Amino acid sequence: MSARSIAVAVALGVGALRPSPAPAQGLDPHQSLAHDIFEELIEINTTDSVGSTTQAAEAMAARLRTAGFPEGDVKVLGPHERKGNLVARLRGTGARRPVLLLAHLDVVEARREDWSVDPFKLLEKDGFYYGRGTTDDKAMAAIWIANLIRYRQEGREPERDIVVALTADEEGGNFNGVQWLLANHRDLIEADYALNEGGGGAIKNGKYVANRVQASEKVYQDFTLEVKNPGGHSSLPVRDNAIYHLAEGLARLAAFDFPVKLNEVTRGYFERMSAIEPEPTASAMKGVLKRPRDPAAVEVLARTPYYNAMMRTTCVATMLQGGHALNALPQTARANVNCRMLPGDSPTASA
Numbered sequence: 001m002s003a004r005s006i007a008v009a010v011a012l013g014v015g016a017l018r019p020s021p022a023p024a025q026g027l028d029p030h031q032s033l034a035h036d037i038f039e040e041l042i043e044i045n046t047t048d049s050v051g052s053t054t055q056a057a058e059a060m061a062a063r064l065r066t067a068g069f070p071e072g073d074v075k076v077l078g079p080h081e082r083k084g085n086l087v088a089r090l091r092g093t094g095a096r097r098p099v100l101l102l103a104h105l106d107v108v109e110a111r112r113e114d115w116s117v118d119p120f121k122l123l124e125k126d127g128f129y130y131g132r133g134t135t136d137d138k139a140m141a142a143i144w145i146a147n148l149i150r151y152r153q154e155g156r157e158p159e160r161d162i163v164v165a166l167t168a169d170e171e172g173g174n175f176n177g178v179q180w181l182l183a184n185h186r187d188l189i190e191a192d193y194a195l196n197e198g199g200g201g202a203i204k205n206g207k208y209v210a211n212r213v214q215a216s217e218k219v220y221q222d223f224t225l226e227v228k229n230p231g232g233h234s235s236l237p238v239r240d241n242a243i244y245h246l247a248e249g250l251a252r253l254a255a256f257d258f259p260v261k262l263n264e265v266t267r268g269y270f271e272r273m274s275a276i277e278p279e280p281t282a283s284a285m286k287g288v289l290k291r292p293r294d295p296a297a298v299e300v301l302a303r304t305p306y307y308n309a310m311m312r313t314t315c316v317a318t319m320l321q322g323g324h325a326l327n328a329l330p331q332t333a334r335a336n337v338n339c340r341m342l343p344g345d346s347p348t349a350s351a
Contacts, residue, residue, distance in 0.1 A: 034146035037063065041138040042122040042131040046106045053105040053168040053177070054084030060145050060166060064088050067149045077185065083168040083175035087188045090162040091150055098161035103141035104170035104177065107133035137197050141166050165189050202276070209276050215265045218340040222349045223315070225249060231331035238329070241298035243322045246333040250317050252339065258313040260288065260298055261342055266310055281307075315339040 027035060029076070031137060038079070040059055045051035057076045064074045080083040086105075089098075110119035110132040117123050119132035144164045165188075167177025181189050198214035227249075229242035262270070269287060274285035280300055287297020288311065301307040315337050322333035341347065 007017065030150050032144065033149065036143055037145050038134075038139060038142035039122045041105070042119055042133055042144055045120050046133070047109050048106060048169065048171070048173040050108060052082040052084075052105070053166075054078065054082055056105045056141075057084040057086035057166055059090070059100070060086050060141070063145060063149065068114060069152060078168060078175065078177065079180055079184075079290070080175050083173070084166055085177040085181060086164070086166040088145075088148060088153055088164045089188075090156075090158070091227075092158040094161070096160040097192040098163050098190065100135040100189055100194035101144045101162065101164045101180050102194050102196040103144055103164075103166050104137045104143060104168070105166050106168055106171050106173065106249070107136070108137070108171050109252075112137065117143045137170070140197055160192070163191060204276060210273070216343045218309075218313075218342060219345065219347075221339045221341060223337045223347075224337065225335045225337060227333045229329070231321050232329040234327045234329055242333040246322065246335055250335060253315060253317065256315075257302070258315070260293065260311045261313075261345075262288065262311065263343070269310070309340065313339065313341045313345050 018119050037060070041056055041223060044056045044057050044059065046053045054076065057078075061074045061076050065071065069090075072090065074318070075087045076084045078086070085235040092098075100145060112118065122134070123130040123132065144166070148162065150163055151158075163176070165181065167181070170178075171174045198217070200212040201208060202210040202212075227242040229245075229246045230239065232238065242306075248287075270285040270289055274282045274289075276282075284297040285292035285301035288301060290297075298311070301311065316328075317335050318338045320334070320335040323330035325331070
């Protein structure tokens with residue numbers, strides 16, 4: 001079995017924080033299975049604070065065992081009762097070393113009061129899916145499990161074992177599943193290569209026109225901005241206020257754009273995608289490749305967060321803390337700024 005055939009996925013074009021297209025009605029049995037698995041995963045809370053990846057891992061393990069996978073080839077294991085990882089194996093001929101299919105089960109925190117719908121209930125509305133993790137990364141997890149079951153049902157015997165690992169704490173937390181498996185059960189996930197999230201694709205007029213491959217990854221870095229102040233009583237306010245000073249700094253950050261930097265990969269991406277994207281995106285992609293670069297083209301692409309993040313390092317405020325009493329001037333104001341730096345950029349470099 002080739003890598004291409006392994007990677008062929010049931011079409012579940014679904015989104016995480018925004019709605020994404022739901023499939024048309026009349027699913028075939030394999031697509032229906034993938035949909036059911038997908039729904040089950042979405043409706044298991046796997047946040048770090050109160051959720052359980054163990055519950056999700058056990059649910060998928062039960063499906064695999066029901067499909068006939070031997071007990072020894074389906075394992076749920078981890079360092080914490082709520083942080084279980086699933087490792088499952090479809091045995092091949094052994095002619096080649098295994099391939100590893102990775103996806104993470106945990107999701108970013110989701111407070112019910114912040115959503116117009118229940119984040120842990122799969123909602124299909126107006127041709128879209130809504131729910132926490134619908135893309136990141138439970139769609140991929142559902143696809144891997146559905147395909148593994150299908151291969152078993154069809155009696156497939158590939159040249160290499162196919163190993164699926166669904167892991168904990170990719171989004172955050174103290175028990176990153178891939179790191180834990182490498183440190184404690186490396187033999188279970190040893191492989192020639194792995195397929196993971198980060199790629200994607202594009203369909204135009206029903207035809208596949210792009211298969212994206214992630215060549216590198218932006219560097220994750222958090223910074224803490226903190227302002228200290230003597231404070232005082234709120235009945236006698238002064239302009240020297242920690243919260244105001246912090247707000248002024250964050251306003252400057254909000255107005256700041258890091259410089260555009262294209263490397264070999266992003267230049268190639270914009271060059272090839274400009275041939276299939278609609279206007280004005282296509283022309284803007286060509287414009288950012290010009291020397292000198294067209295500022296108007298940069299502005300057009302920057303309106304789309306996806307393209308803006310491809311072109312430059314980004315930093316954004318994500319959390320705020322300030323003050324200690326309702327009737328006192330704040331003595332401390334603090335903000336977390338999350339940066340995603342282009343490969344090659346340094347956390348210590350000045351903008």
